[in-house]
Amino acid sequence: MMRSEQYQRVLHYFDRDGDGKISASELSHRLAMMGGELKLTEAEVAVESLDSDGDGLLNLEDFIGLMEEGGEEEKMKDLKEAFEMYDADGNGFITPKELKKMLKKLGEFKSVDECKAMIKQFDINGDGVISFEEFRLMMQ
Structure with a gap:
């Protein structure tokens, strides 16, 4: 339907x-x-x-x-909550170390270098971290 x-x-x-x-x-x-x-x-x-x-x-x-x-509005709220889970220090960015830590909690074991490579795929401005806007685009 x-x-x-x-x-x-x-x-x-x-x-x-x-x-x-x-x-x-x-x-x-x-x-x-x-x-x-x-x-x-x-x-x-x-x-x-x-x-x-x-x-x-x-x-x-x-x-x-x-x-x-x-x-x-609900989707945006859910995305912000998910982003905050990854952004452990609350600085507004997901670093390779934070990504590694969260993936470990989810049962995926990646090296910091592997996490850097994962971030690089979605790091639009090339600063080595994922901002909320980059995270939002990644999740679409």
């Missing part, structure tokens, strides 16, 4: 009156039915900020934007 078809099905679930769009009250009501809580005033703010055509409702395109935006 294509992603847009999945979003269409979810939008249809939220769309109680069948107009193909989600109102603030529909959003609040369905989230409550699913065990969540979103006050009507909060739902109104969310709909207003995402509403691309100014009609006060979320269409499919708006809804997809909502769903994918949250996913990107």
